[in-house]
Amino acid sequence: MVLDGFTLIDGTGRAPVGNAAIIIVDGRIDWLGPKSQLKVPAGAQVTHLAGKYVMPGIINLHGHLGNTVGLAQDPKNFTRENVEKQLKLYASYGVTSVLSLGTDQDLVFEMRAEQRAGRPHETRIFTAGRGFTGIDGYPTTAPGMKGMPFEVSSPADVQNDVAQLAGKKVDAVKIWVDDHLGRDKKIPLELSKAIIADAHKHGIKVAAHVFYLADAKALVDADLDGLAHSVRDQPVDDALIASMKKHGAWQAAATLTREESTFIFAQPGALLTDPFFTRGVSPTVLAILKSPEYQHKIASDPDYSKYPQFLKMAMHNLKTLSDAGVKIGFGTDSGPPVRFPGYFEQWEMELMVQAGLKPMQVLTDATHNAAEFLGAKDLGTLERGKWADLIVLDKSPLENIRNTRSIHMVVIAGNKI
Numbered sequence: 001m002v003l004d005g006f007t008l009i010d011g012t013g014r015a016p017v018g019n020a021a022i023i024i025v026d027g028r029i030d031w032l033g034p035k036s037q038l039k040v041p042a043g044a045q046v047t048h049l050a051g052k053y054v055m056p057g058i059i060n061l062h063g064h065l066g067n068t069v070g071l072a073q074d075p076k077n078f079t080r081e082n083v084e085k086q087l088k089l090y091a092s093y094g095v096t097s098v099l100s101l102g103t104d105q106d107l108v109f110e111m112r113a114e115q116r117a118g119r120p121h122e123t124r125i126f127t128a129g130r131g132f133t134g135i136d137g138y139p140t141t142a143p144g145m146k147g148m149p150f151e152v153s154s155p156a157d158v159q160n161d162v163a164q165l166a167g168k169k170v171d172a173v174k175i176w177v178d179d180h181l182g183r184d185k186k187i188p189l190e191l192s193k194a195i196i197a198d199a200h201k202h203g204i205k206v207a208a209h210v211f212y213l214a215d216a217k218a219l220v221d222a223d224l225d226g227l228a229h230s231v232r233d234q235p236v237d238d239a240l241i242a243s244m245k246k247h248g249a250w251q252a253a254a255t256l257t258r259e260e261s262t263f264i265f266a267q268p269g270a271l272l273t274d275p276f277f278t279r280g281v282s283p284t285v286l287a288i289l290k291s292p293e294y295q296h297k298i299a300s301d302p303d304y305s306k307y308p309q310f311l312k313m314a315m316h317n318l319k320t321l322s323d324a325g326v327k328i329g330f331g332t333d334s335g336p337p338v339r340f341p342g343y344f345e346q347w348e349m350e351l352m353v354q355a356g357l358k359p360m361q362v363l364t365d366a367t368h369n370a371a372e373f374l375g376a377k378d379l380g381t382l383e384r385g386k387w388a389d390l391i392v393l394d395k396s397p398l399e400n401i402r403n404t405r406s407i408h409m410v411v412i413a414g415n416k417i
């Protein structure tokens with residue numbers, strides 16, 4: 001397959017290159033350069049893309065596959081059909097890889113193996129398998145979450161469960177470290193430390209759900225690899241920044257859209273009539289979101305008034321960490337009810353720009369950086385030898401980040417989606 005005439009944004013952060021061309025063979029980038037030097041291989045299928053923009057596919061480092069149908073989350077929903085449906089939805093929005101963070105069942109390993117044996121036609125699966133919390137710890141009290149994470153009570157439990165995950169070759173290990181605004185039990189720090197140490201013995205990175213600055217600091221000091229949410233209780237400080245840089249810890253996912261999702265549906269406004277949103281939402285769910293009863297229910301949440309502040313704090317902290325030179329990845333926490341796969345990743349990029357990042361930074365975080373966190377050496381940028389996972393856009397995302405929505409075509413492993 002040959003694509004030519006487009007402006008290339010290769011994901012490395014380098015300036016865009018006009019009038020570029022790419023040759024894709026067996027799903028990988030065989031050649032890439034100026035159109036003037038293109039030698040079209042015999043029998044190649046050539047697609048002219050004058051005026052278009054090509055960027056790497058988006059990589060979401062924080063998703064949850066397969067458990068949600070409509071607005072209900074339940075482990076019984078975790079079927080091949082439901083996981084595939086979600087992967088196709090992600091792909092249609094230009095999200096070409098997703099790291100499912102701690103709520104998967106063993107079927108996920110089978111599906112991942114099938115993808116890796118060939119050239120997938122849907123978003124690539126990365127998985128943490130089952131994540132960790134303490135006995136009855138957060139988030140096991142949330143609807144449909146009981147039984148999803150391991151609930152550990154001793155370092156011996158940790159050792160067994162991490163070994164089990166390592167045997168399945170998980171792409172990351174997940175810990176939930178939160179008390180849900182004081183309502184739930186938080187996993188003890190000593191067990192989190194044991195999880196990090198054991199995972200590292202197996203060569204696996206650890207990402208943690210955090211909310212509080214104090215937890216982020218304690219975990220990063222214990223060599224945590226990635227924060228899977230922004231710190232939201234207070235501004236990040238110099239001590240956390242210094243520790244993140246010293247330990248090479250990432251703000252792996254800022255999940256700004258996750259914060260939006262906690263309050264936006266009380267007053268969704270124009271969102272519910274935006275075709276780019278509605279195309280990924282079933283009519284049944286849309287009808288519920290439109291109903292005054294549902295909107296009132298969201299507004300009646302006892303913590304409703306706090307949620308916009310958490311979003312503001314998350315945005316502030318993302319900008320602080322990014323400016324300080326901490327490595328920033330990309331992720332949304334999409335998949336659970338009202339966190340819509342695909343749309344949320346597109347929206348997250350817009351919120352990151354609103355937080356003060358430049359469009360080029362955001363595009364690099366969501367592609368090159370996210371792949372680096374995953375250790376996926378053949379994803380994340382458009383360079384010779386890498387997988388042809390890319391998005392063709394009608395308008396420049398560097399001029400306006402919302403132009404990542406002007407999707408003309410999505411390609412995964414050389415397959416037009």
Ligand SMILES: [Zn+2]
Pocket residue numbers: 062063064101333
């Ligand atoms: Zn999550």
